Amino acid sequence: MADKVITIREALSAALREEMQRDERVFIMGEEVGVWGGTYAVTRGFIDEFGEKRVRDTPISEMVIAGAAVGAAMAGLRPIAEIMTINFAFLALDAIVNHAAKVRYMFNGQFTVPLVIRTTTGGGKQLGATHSHAPEVIFAHFPGLYVGVPGTAYDAKGMLKASIRDDNPVLFVEHSTMLQRRAAVPEDPDFVLPIGKSDVKRRGKDVTIVTYGKGLEWSMTAADTLSKDGIEAEIVDLRWLRPLDLEPVFESFKKTNRCVVVEESLPMFNIGAEVAAQIQQEMFDYMDAPVKRVSAMDIPLPYSREIELMALPSAEKVVAAVKELV
Amino acid sequence: MARQPNKETLLDWYRQMVLIRRFEERCAELYQQGLIGGFLHLYIGPEATGVGAVAALREQDHVITAYRDHGIALARGLDVNRVMAEMLGKRTGVSGGKGGSMHLADRDLHMWGGYGIVGGHLPLAAGIALAAKYQGKDEVVVALMGDGSTNIGYFHESLNLSAVWDLPVVWLVENNQYGMGTAVGRASGAVEIVNKANAYCCGADGHGMLQGPRVDGMDVMAVYDAISEAAEHARKYGPVLVESLTYRLEGHSMGDPQRYRTKEEVESFQTKGPIGRFRALLSDKYKGVESALDRIDEEALKAVDDAVEFAKNSPDPTYDDLVSHVYVD
Known part of the structure; x- marks a missing residue:
C-alpha cells in the first residue's frame, strides 16, 4: 500500500x-x-x-x-x-x-x-x-x-x-x-513503529540537537537557519521519554561533540537535565562544550500573546543556543 | 432470595472467621518480633463482613478491597501458607514478597488485590465490572472499602460512573466507625453513609437502586443475605451500595495509641464480637455441634502454625525478583 x-x-x-x-x-x-x-x-x-x-x-x-x-x-x-x-x-x-x-x-x-x-x-x-x-x-x-x-x-x-x-x-x-x-x-494497516526508539530526523555534523514533540518543529526550523550560516545540525527526535533511547544521541555526539536539548518543559528536572547527565557520564571524552538546554522559562504561562511566546522556546532561541556552542 | 446455606456451609463460614482471627493474632505477634514489617492493618472485628460478603459470590465473580485485606484474601480462599509468606516478605508469598500486607491478590481466584491508596481501587472495580459487562459475562464485582474512603473523590466519581453505565458492582462500605482515628461523624457530612448512594441513585436505564441496606456487619448471616440480594440486583440492573456496620477491635495499624476512643467502648464491642455470636447461633441451631466447633478452633490454630512454619522456611526474593514484572517483556 x-x-x-x-x-x-x-x-x-x-x-x-x-x-x-x-x-x-x-x-x-x-x-x-x-x-x-x-x-x-x-x-x-x-x-x-x-x-x-x-x-x-x-x-x-x-x-x-x-x-x-x-x-x-x-x-x-x-x-x-x-x-x-x-x-x-x-x-x-x-x-x-x-x-x-x-x-x-x-x-x-x-x-x-x-x-x-x-x-x-x-x-x-x-x-x-x-x-x-x-x-x-x-x-x-x-x-x-x-x-x-x-x-x-x-x-x-x-x-x-x-x-x-x-x-x-x-x-x-x-x-x-x-x-x-x-x-x-x-496506509498499510500493519504499519507500526517500535516502542522506545529515537529517530534521527536530520543529518548534520556540527551539533546534536536532542528534542521531541513540538521541540522538533522549532529545531527543524532552526536547523534551516543555521544551515545558511554553514552550521549543520543533526536532530535526534526522542519520540519516547520512556523507554528513553539515547544510543542515537551518543552516536551523534561522537561526531559533533556538542549538544543542545530542546523541549517545551520547564527548565528544572527536565529531559535536558537527564540527557546532559547521561552525556557527561557516557561521553565525557567526547565533550567539547557543556550541554545546553532550551526550554520554557521558569514561570507559569501568562495569557497575553506576546509575553506567552516570550516564555516559550522558539526556533530563534534554538539558533542562539547553538551559536553559543559552535 | 439468597441461597439458603446448609450446616456444612455455616460451619465453613465459622471456620473462615476463626482462621482469620487466629491468623491476625499471629500476625500481631510476628510484627512485634520484627518478622513482619511496614504497616499491618488487622481484620479483627469485621470478620463477619468479609466472610459473609465473599460467601455471597460465585466463582466467576470478583473481589477487590483496600489495605485491610488479609481477611478478604483468606475468605476468598487464598492459600493461608502463601498469604503468611507474603506477610513475611517471602518469595512464595501470593505477591512474591513484593506486595506485602496491603497488596494481596490472586488472579485465578478473582481476588484483584488489596490497595494501599484510600479509594484508589474503586475506579479499578468499576473497570473490572465494565470488562465483565462489555464481554457479556454474567459476573459481579464486590468492592469493599472503609468508611473513610467515602469522603474521597474516587468514591464519588466511581459511584457516579457505575450508575451512568449500569455497572455490575456492589459497593460494600465496611463502616468500622473510624477512618484511622477520626470518627465517621467528624469526617462525613452524611452520618449514615448509605445515604451517600442516594446522590447517584438513578442509573441511565432507570433501574438504579444504588442505595442498598445498612446491615449489621457483626452478623455473618445478615451480611450474606444483603450481599446476595445486592449482587443479584447488580447483575440484572446495576450498582448497589451496602453499608455494613462493624467495628475494628484493634488499632488502625500496629502502634496505634487509640486516643480517639475509650477502653469501655472497645470492650462493649468485644462482647458483641462476630465469632462468639455466630458460635452461639450455631450451638443453638445444631444440637451437639460444639465438638465440631472445637475441632475447627484447633484446626485453625494448627493451620496458622503450619503457615508460619511454611513462611519461615521459604526463601527470600532474589535480585531477579526485584527487577522482574516492571513491564511485560
Missing part, C-alpha cells in the same frame, strides 16, 4: 480506527469522545461507526476515567482512555502512577495493563497558566509506564498503533498546536 500525505489529526484517527477494526477488545472512553466527536475531532464519526459500547462518553471525572481504564485493562480489555488535556491528568496522577504503572509489579506479574491514555499537551494558545502545561516529563519519571510524544504524522500513526498493541500502559501525548501538520504516512 502507498503512503498518503495526511495531518497528525488524521493519522491519529486512522490509527485508532484501524486498531478498533482489528481488535474487538479495543475501545475508547473519555470526555466528549463520542457524540461531540472528540474535542480535537480525532474521534469524529467513531460513535456512529463503532457504537456507544466502544466509544464511551464519560462524565468529567479524570480520576475514574484513568482508574476504570486500568481496571478494564487488568480484566482483559484494551482501553484507550482520553484525558482531554494533560493539564487534567494531574487529577488522575494517582491512578496513572500508583495503579497503571504499578499493579503489575506490586502483585508480582499477576496483572497486565494493556492501556493507552491519550492526551494533548503544550502552551502557546493563550489559555493561561493552568491550561498550558507540557509536563510529560513528570510521567516519564515512573517505571512501569511508557511515555510517547510524536512530532510528525508518520510517528503519530506508527507510535499510537504500537501503543495500542503493546501490553504495557502507555501515556500517549499529542501536541495540541501540531494537529494540522502534514506528512506522508503509510
Whole structure:
C-alpha cells in the first residue's frame, strides 16, 4: 500500500480506527469522545461507526476515567482512555502512577495493563497558566509506564498503533498546536513503529540537537537557519521519554561533540537535565562544550500573546543556543 | 432470595472467621518480633463482613478491597501458607514478597488485590465490572472499602460512573466507625453513609437502586443475605451500595495509641464480637455441634502454625525478583 500525505489529526484517527477494526477488545472512553466527536475531532464519526459500547462518553471525572481504564485493562480489555488535556491528568496522577504503572509489579506479574491514555499537551494558545502545561516529563519519571510524544504524522500513526498493541500502559501525548501538520504516512494497516526508539530526523555534523514533540518543529526550523550560516545540525527526535533511547544521541555526539536539548518543559528536572547527565557520564571524552538546554522559562504561562511566546522556546532561541556552542 | 446455606456451609463460614482471627493474632505477634514489617492493618472485628460478603459470590465473580485485606484474601480462599509468606516478605508469598500486607491478590481466584491508596481501587472495580459487562459475562464485582474512603473523590466519581453505565458492582462500605482515628461523624457530612448512594441513585436505564441496606456487619448471616440480594440486583440492573456496620477491635495499624476512643467502648464491642455470636447461633441451631466447633478452633490454630512454619522456611526474593514484572517483556 502507498503512503498518503495526511495531518497528525488524521493519522491519529486512522490509527485508532484501524486498531478498533482489528481488535474487538479495543475501545475508547473519555470526555466528549463520542457524540461531540472528540474535542480535537480525532474521534469524529467513531460513535456512529463503532457504537456507544466502544466509544464511551464519560462524565468529567479524570480520576475514574484513568482508574476504570486500568481496571478494564487488568480484566482483559484494551482501553484507550482520553484525558482531554494533560493539564487534567494531574487529577488522575494517582491512578496513572500508583495503579497503571504499578499493579503489575506490586502483585508480582499477576496483572497486565494493556492501556493507552491519550492526551494533548503544550502552551502557546493563550489559555493561561493552568491550561498550558507540557509536563510529560513528570510521567516519564515512573517505571512501569511508557511515555510517547510524536512530532510528525508518520510517528503519530506508527507510535499510537504500537501503543495500542503493546501490553504495557502507555501515556500517549499529542501536541495540541501540531494537529494540522502534514506528512506522508503509510496506509498499510500493519504499519507500526517500535516502542522506545529515537529517530534521527536530520543529518548534520556540527551539533546534536536532542528534542521531541513540538521541540522538533522549532529545531527543524532552526536547523534551516543555521544551515545558511554553514552550521549543520543533526536532530535526534526522542519520540519516547520512556523507554528513553539515547544510543542515537551518543552516536551523534561522537561526531559533533556538542549538544543542545530542546523541549517545551520547564527548565528544572527536565529531559535536558537527564540527557546532559547521561552525556557527561557516557561521553565525557567526547565533550567539547557543556550541554545546553532550551526550554520554557521558569514561570507559569501568562495569557497575553506576546509575553506567552516570550516564555516559550522558539526556533530563534534554538539558533542562539547553538551559536553559543559552535 | 439468597441461597439458603446448609450446616456444612455455616460451619465453613465459622471456620473462615476463626482462621482469620487466629491468623491476625499471629500476625500481631510476628510484627512485634520484627518478622513482619511496614504497616499491618488487622481484620479483627469485621470478620463477619468479609466472610459473609465473599460467601455471597460465585466463582466467576470478583473481589477487590483496600489495605485491610488479609481477611478478604483468606475468605476468598487464598492459600493461608502463601498469604503468611507474603506477610513475611517471602518469595512464595501470593505477591512474591513484593506486595506485602496491603497488596494481596490472586488472579485465578478473582481476588484483584488489596490497595494501599484510600479509594484508589474503586475506579479499578468499576473497570473490572465494565470488562465483565462489555464481554457479556454474567459476573459481579464486590468492592469493599472503609468508611473513610467515602469522603474521597474516587468514591464519588466511581459511584457516579457505575450508575451512568449500569455497572455490575456492589459497593460494600465496611463502616468500622473510624477512618484511622477520626470518627465517621467528624469526617462525613452524611452520618449514615448509605445515604451517600442516594446522590447517584438513578442509573441511565432507570433501574438504579444504588442505595442498598445498612446491615449489621457483626452478623455473618445478615451480611450474606444483603450481599446476595445486592449482587443479584447488580447483575440484572446495576450498582448497589451496602453499608455494613462493624467495628475494628484493634488499632488502625500496629502502634496505634487509640486516643480517639475509650477502653469501655472497645470492650462493649468485644462482647458483641462476630465469632462468639455466630458460635452461639450455631450451638443453638445444631444440637451437639460444639465438638465440631472445637475441632475447627484447633484446626485453625494448627493451620496458622503450619503457615508460619511454611513462611519461615521459604526463601527470600532474589535480585531477579526485584527487577522482574516492571513491564511485560
